[in-house]
Amino acid sequence: MIIKNGKLALPCEDEWKKLDIRIQGEEITELGDDLCSEDEMIDAEGLLILPGGIDPHVHFDEPGYTEREDFYYGSSASASGGITTVIDMPCTSIPPITSRENLLKKLNIIKKKAIVDFGLFGGISSQSFEGDFARDMEELLESVLGFKTYFISGMPDFGRLDHYQFREVLKVAKRLNIPVLLHAEDYDYVKRATEVEMERGNSWINYYRTRPEVAEVLAVQSAVQLAEEIEADLHIVHIGSGEAGEILRGRDRITGETAPHYLEFDCNDIERIGSALKVTPPVKSPENKQGLWNLLTDGVIDFIASDHAPAPEEEKNTGSVWSDYSGIPGTGTLLPYIFARGYLAGRIPLRRLLEVISESAAKRYGIYHRKGSIEVGKDADLVLIDPERDWIVRGDEFFSKGKVTPFEGMKFRGKVVKTILRGRVIYDDKEDIVVEPGYGKFLKKD
Numbered sequence: 001m002i003i004k005n006g007k008l009a010l011p012c013e014d015e016w017k018k019l020d021i022r023i024q025g026e027e028i029t030e031l032g033d034d035l036c037s038e039d040e041m042i043d044a045e046g047l048l049i050l051p052g053g054i055d056p057h058v059h060f061d062e063p064g065y066t067e068r069e070d071f072y073y074g075s076s077a078s079a080s081g082g083i084t085t086v087i088d089m090p091c092t093s094i095p096p097i098t099s100r101e102n103l104l105k106k107l108n109i110i111k112k113k114a115i116v117d118f119g120l121f122g123g124i125s126s127q128s129f130e131g132d133f134a135r136d137m138e139e140l141l142e143s144v145l146g147f148k149t150y151f152i153s154g155m156p157d158f159g160r161l162d163h164y165q166f167r168e169v170l171k172v173a174k175r176l177n178i179p180v181l182l183h184a185e186d187y188d189y190v191k192r193a194t195e196v197e198m199e200r201g202n203s204w205i206n207y208y209r210t211r212p213e214v215a216e217v218l219a220v221q222s223a224v225q226l227a228e229e230i231e232a233d234l235h236i237v238h239i240g241s242g243e244a245g246e247i248l249r250g251r252d253r254i255t256g257e258t259a260p261h262y263l264e265f266d267c268n269d270i271e272r273i274g275s276a277l278k279v280t281p282p283v284k285s286p287e288n289k290q291g292l293w294n295l296l297t298d299g300v301i302d303f304i305a306s307d308h309a310p311a312p313e314e315e316k317n318t319g320s321v322w323s324d325y326s327g328i329p330g331t332g333t334l335l336p337y338i339f340a341r342g343y344l345a346g347r348i349p350l351r352r353l354l355e356v357i358s359e360s361a362a363k364r365y366g367i368y369h370r371k372g373s374i375e376v377g378k379d380a381d382l383v384l385i386d387p388e389r390d391w392i393v394r395g396d397e398f399f400s401k402g403k404v405t406p407f408e409g410m411k412f413r414g415k416v417v418k419t420i421l422r423g424r425v426i427y428d429d430k431e432d433i434v435v436e437p438g439y440g441k442f443l444k445k446d
């Protein structure tokens, strides 16, 4: 296949380059001027071509919670938004991915349904400490890209770690040379604040006050302290507080991610938008948004992720801010959001756009040998975008099972026209998903 006349975003380049792409089998084999071939040709005149996006934080909920999402719907949503690789979290499937046996069960089910390539995170919960958690980690090592942990958890089957347990996990991860991912909110603070604020009543600002900036700052500080002492690799997921993100500055082994909802919304919006913006951690006070944009541009926050975690309407709107499901669909809007509001809006330059949507996550999780950039010899994972086309976010048009989105009605410039995974078109905006379920492959680190 040859893709002609598009403008490419190449690693470490600040400008788009007009070059043709030759794809043979699953790989990019040549970048050059005026390439020709007898085979299939895609004319990308007027289109921009980015490396396929990586969404390194999704909850596709399978098996176990498929009324909320499953791997087919979730990965179709990814493809429709230019994402060609996802990494799925271990905690929102039954059983959770805390052992090799559980992972193999899950893999058997999801590998028949994936539209995009996928990696998995293992998980270490309080329950892991009832058995031999270090052995579980060793047995999972070859199949996972990191280990997810929580300082606070709303999931009965995937309990939080205390600081001592977290330190033990960091020690094993250090020995195995694999990152530990952390949901960083302070347990003590949130527990007491929740008791107090629930008494105060059913309002969104009370929900925000249960998990404000300081809850993140306390957790990130203690996690960083523990990780640096051990010299372990730590990654802080979904940072919503600028001050918490700032703690990562200048620390090589410690990385972080944020999500579009933290860049776009604040705690004033949640009164207006309601449950469609209920996420954990919640969106913070307004000044955090600029702080997070700055950290993302500077590279202190390494990349973005969607934290895609949808739920049906009836779970999202229960009548109480305390029981409404916390989580939103986001994998389909992740790349379009950062392209429009980050790159086109002039907040982040082209070379940084490539890092935050693809390259940095690929490097962090050991899949950069195949993914994360447009280069000869790598997988032909590409997204073709029409930069002149505006489109409006409509939840009921999402490929995800989740339709309730805080981005409802927002206009984005830049429409994904085609998504290509390992040399095959998987999404075409005129024809929808054009590949059979199961085309997406399971990824391991190099």
Ligand SMILES: [Zn+2]
Residues within 6 Å of the ligand: 057, 059, 089, 307, 309
């Ligand atoms: Zn999550």
